[in-house]
Amino acid sequence: MKAEQSTAKIIDGKAVARAMRDKQRARVEALMAKGVTPGLAVVLVGDNPASALYVSNKVKACEAVGIKSISHRHPATITNEELLVLIGKLNADPNVHGILVQLPLPPHIDMAKVLETIAPEKDVDGFHLYNVGALVVGRQIFPPCTPYGVMNLLEHENIPIEGRNVVVVGASNIVGKPMALMLMARDATVAICHAKTRDLAQFTILADILVVAAGVPKLILPQMVKTGAVVIDVGINRLPNGKVVGDVDFEGVSKKASYITPVPGGVGPMTIAMLLENTIQSAERTAEGH
Ligand code: NAD
Numbered sequence: 220m221k222a223e224q225s226t227a228k229i230i231d232g233k234a235v236a237r238a239m240r241d242k243q244r245a246r247v248e249a250l251m252a253k254g255v256t257p258g259l260a261v262v263l264v265g266d267n268p269a270s271a272l273y274v275s276n277k278v279k280a281c282e283a284v285g286i287k288s289i290s291h292r293h294p295a296t297i298t299n300e301e302l303l304v305l306i307g308k309l310n311a312d313p314n315v316h317g318i319l320v321q322l323p324l325p326p327h328i329d330m331a332k333v334l335e336t337i338a339p340e341k342d343v344d345g346f347h348l349y350n351v352g353a354l355v356v357g358r359q360i361f362p363p364c365t366p367y368g369v370m371n372l373l374e375h376e377n378i379p380i381e382g383r384n385v386v387v388v389g390a391s392n393i394v395g396k397p398m399a400l401m402l403m404a405r406d407a408t409v410a411i412c413h414a415k416t417r418d419l420a421q422f423t424i425l426a427d428i429l430v431v432a433a434g435v436p437k438l439i440l441p442q443m444v445k446t447g448a449v450v451i452d453v454g455i456n457r458l459p460n461g462k463v464v465g466d467v468d469f470e471g472v473s474k475k476a477s478y479i480t481p482v483p484g485g486v487g488p489m490t491i492a493m494l495l496e497n498t499i500q501s502a503e504r505t506a507e508g509h
Pocket of ligand 1: 365388389390391392393394395412413414415416419432433434435438453454455456486487488490
């Protein structure tokens with residue numbers, strides 16, 4: 220018997236990120252012609268293998284478009300004070316247009332203080348309170364990379380947002396909350412669900428656009444999704460067998476949704492693309508004298 224075909228269009232985040240990279244390379248060349256080489260400082264503390272992998276992927280992506288990335292690797296024994304001094308130096312360095320501190324940080328480090336010490340005009344992750352506040356009032360200076368990537372995927376597919384019911388599952392500071400704010404800024408009606416939400420399905424079933432960022436494999440099953448919904452799966456989960464999956468039951472939900480992002484190859488590649496975007500934008504602002 221022939222296997223049932225999926226009906227949803229699969230949004231190819233890798234291809235969208237690749238197309239963005241070509242444009243980004245051209246923008247970097249234009250900046251270099253003006254004597255500005257975009258520079259991203261990446262700070263890695265400790266030896267968490269997942270963080271090291273993320274950092275090396277970011278460094279490679281920078282190199283691919285011509286951004287100069289400067290890695291600062293420090294043992295987990297670095298003190299709060301030493302880390303703040305390093306950030307102060309990067310803030311003052313005119314060759315650095317973006318500063319990224321890879322999270323999580325060791326428990327003895329005051330993460331909030333570290334993020335607040337990064338100069339807001341170099342905060343390419345968008346985690347500084349100033350940039351978070353900008354997002355709340357509908358200004359996007361450095362939109363956080365993962366939700367910014369989701370917005371770009373929706374735009375790329377010409378998916379209308381205004382007036383639509385959007386449900387965001389997950390309310391973290393780095394994904395769920397900024398995601399909801401960005402969608403609200405585009406006049407969607409947004410509901411945010413989280414681990415304490417009672418009867419998740421009664422919310423998700425109403426969504427025209429469902430964004431899931433919970434970190435729970437198979438959290439979203441087909442019966443929780445409205446027929447024709449756009450489903451964006453931000454989750455990245457490694458199963459005991461080594462397979463990487465999202466939060467959505469891809470096989471089942473792709474038969475009901477109109478669009479769906481795969482994991483891997485959906486939102487993930489966009490996150491890095493948007494980091495490059497923010498860094499280039501920062502360098503462009505410098506070149507324009509802002
Ligand atoms: P987090 O742990 O900080 O937050 C998870 C959120 O999901 C919380 O608000 C929590 O209340 C909610 N949640 C947990 N279980 C739930 C449940 N059963 N029902 C409803 N809500 C639930 O995680 P995060 O940093 O926001 O990341 C979320 C997921 O997205 C993770 O899988 C992470 O790996 C992934 N992620 C992917 C990218 C990417 O580039 N694709 C970037 C960042 C995070």
